[in-house]
Amino acid sequence: EADIYQTPRYLVIGTGKKITLECSQTMGHDKMYWYQQDPGMELHLIHYSYGVNSTEKGDLSSESTVSRIRTEHFPLTLESARPSHTSQYLCASSEYQLGNEKLFFGSGTQLSVL
């Protein structure tokens, strides 16, 4: 069982609110990722990090931001939520090993912006 946790599990919020999705892992993994997934669609990488103070944007443009102040914590923030941000957000982590992309996923946060 993967030791990676996401909170909240579900979030319904009004347009314009600031939100932070939490992601924590206890495996000591250096690499962490945020994916966005809509029903029936592929996962899209929106942010990743190779370690503390390292953050990069992924393949899909996103208005969200991330931070990596501690190894185990990789929160995602939306400054002003919009209905277009409604989606499932999945956090993942992996060991920093060349050629190894075995990811451990959290259970996801289902975000609905009204």
Place this chain on the structure above:
Amino acid sequence: SQELEQSPQSLIVQEGKNLTINCTSSKTLYGLYWYKQKYGEGLIFLMMLQKGGEEKSHEKITAKLDEKKQQSSLHITASQPSHAGIYLCGAVTGANSKLTFGKGITLSVRP
């Protein structure tokens, strides 16, 4: 165009039947990963294939990699209701590329 094509899009089988699903890449594969997802939840790692011709098995699930065809197949023997879910393939298609995913195949197993 999509980098990873999974087929079929969905599948319904009777319990006890064998089945095969496929994942085809439009680019050279550096690694192929299979994950399973229950609806609305995170992904669970199943298997990783990195060499052409490689075949791995776990319980009743076997995955193979055909490097020349840039394709992987996942075979389930004697399917059970516990096998139901969404099967996603992920691939690394460049030396410094990140993992990209297909849309997934929804498998239903009728008791």
